[in-house]
Amino acid sequence: MPRISCVPSCKKAENRGRGRVITFELKESGGFGVAEEPGAKQCTGCKRDLSAAAFARDKNRRDGLQVRCRECVAEYSAARYRRRRVAMGKQVREQVDVPAGHKLCRTCGAVKPHSAWHRNATAPDGLSTRCKACRAVQGRQDHLKRQYGITEAERDALVKEQWGLCVICLEADxxxxxxxxxxxxxxxxxxxxxxxxxxxxxxxxxxxxxxxxYLEGNVWKPILEAPGVYRLPS
Ligand SMILES: [Zn+2]
Ligand SMILES: [Zn+2]
Ligand SMILES: [Zn+2]
Ligand SMILES: [Zn+2]
Known part of the structure; x- marks a missing residue:
């Protein structure tokens, strides 16, 4: 992950990322690179030509999009956040090297390609916080809680009490x-x-x-108590 090496107040920061040295203006100039193809826009951060979907909205811009792509914005704000935390003497989470087009899931700790995330238009990087797998686990837990009012841990405890067996047939799980x-x-x-x-x-x-x-051979027959009155078995 690129590190921004100078103090936040200066106007230029050197971004040594992915084996290249990129210099970009921290104070946004408003200009952006010439689009190579229709609908494409160059990110002032990574200099890649990307589709409009790769940029978050910015109402104050002529084209309605931010000058840096979502990935660059996420990287930049993460770096700024870390510097602030360090300056305050606070603990900073271990930085994980995430290749381009990938994202770290803080829930499972895995680095996965962007295809392993659901889209979230309101997030800075356009992706949900948790990966699809972690979202699915959360979904199952929510379902259990909503449907039966118990947590996964409570369900597991119940299963353990039953020795993992169905309490009716005592055979199946x-x-x-x-x-x-x-x-x-x-x-x-x-x-x-x-x-x-x-x-x-x-x-x-x-x-x-x-x-x-019935299975034991005792077939129920109505018992006549009085004319027209049958007694049901208990
Ligand atoms: Zn970029
Ligand atoms: Zn995950
Ligand atoms: Zn059973
Ligand atoms: Zn029946």
């Missing part, structure tokens, strides 16, 4: 958080089959009991 649809309370963690079976039996203990007796 506990995989599905089962909850009472009326109260929303979590009852346990079941395998997919047993969880589906409860649904098929409409979550009714009386139906399930009769099903068990």
């Amino acid at each position: 506990a995989a599905h958080v089962d909850h009472d649809h009326k109260t929303g309370k979590v009852r346990g963690v079941l395998c997919f089959s047993c969880n589906a079976a409860l649904g098929q039996f409409k979550d009714r203990p009386d139906v399930l009991r009769r099903a068990a007796e």
Whole structure:
């Protein structure tokens, strides 16, 4: 990652990045390089010709775009932030060397290509904070919390209490958080089959009991109590 070596107050900073020495004006001049192709614009930072999408909006500019590309702006503000933190005697996170077109995910600690990020138009670098994989994990956690009111850690603790087994068949892996649809309370963690079976039996203990007796050969028949009055089994 390029380091800007001079103090923030000076007008020119030397940016030694990616094996090249680039000098750019910190005080923006407003001008930008001649576009090589229609819709392309040269970044005053890295001097690359990039599409308009590579630049963040700036209402005060003639073309409505910032003079430096999103990547350069992100690098510059990161460097400025680090210098300020160091000057204040604060701790600075270890700087990770990120190749061009890549970004570090602070959640998983991996450096991944930009394709591994979702777009976020309002972010300085145009990408979301967390990588797609970390966003997906967060999404699952949010789903669990929203749907069942428990965290992933609480679910894991429950599975551990059950020795990892479905508490109905005691054979398959506990995989599905089962909850009472009326109260929303979590009852346990079941395998997919047993969880589906409860649904098929409409979550009714009386139906399930009769099903068990039926399998054992006891077929229920109505008991006639009085003419036209049948007693249901308990
Ligand atoms: Zn640039
Ligand atoms: Zn990540
Ligand atoms: Zn099961
Ligand atoms: Zn039935």
